[in-house]
Amino acid sequence: xxxxxxxxxxxxxxxxxxxxxxxxxxxxxxxxxxxxxxxxxxxxxxxxxxxxxxxxxxxxxxxxxxxxxxxxxxxx
Numbered sequence: 001x002x003x004x005x006x007x008x009x010x011x012x013x014x015x016x017x018x019x020x021x022x023x024x025x026x027x028x029x030x031x032x033x034x035x036x037x038x039x040x041x042x043x044x045x046x047x048x049x050x051x052x053x054x055x056x057x058x059x060x061x062x063x064x065x066x067x068x069x070x071x072x073x074x075x076x
Contacts, residue, residue, distance in 0.1 A: 017025065 020028075
């Protein structure tokens with residue numbers, strides 16, 4: 001009962017095309033594509049920002065530890 005066959009999908013596609021027309025569907029597809037592209041770009045930018053923050057944190061920790069090591073060498 002829950003299975004949708006190819007014929008049901010074709011009938012639904014024809015009804016949607018008749019209701020909205022091909023021009024509106026083309027515009028809708030373009031809008032959807034640009035929205036997905038923007039979403040992917042935002043996700044990529046966010047992960048790049050997180051990675052740069054992590055590398056900055058690691059760099060700051062390593063630069064903070066260097067003077068401590070030098071002080072310990074000076075004491076010895």
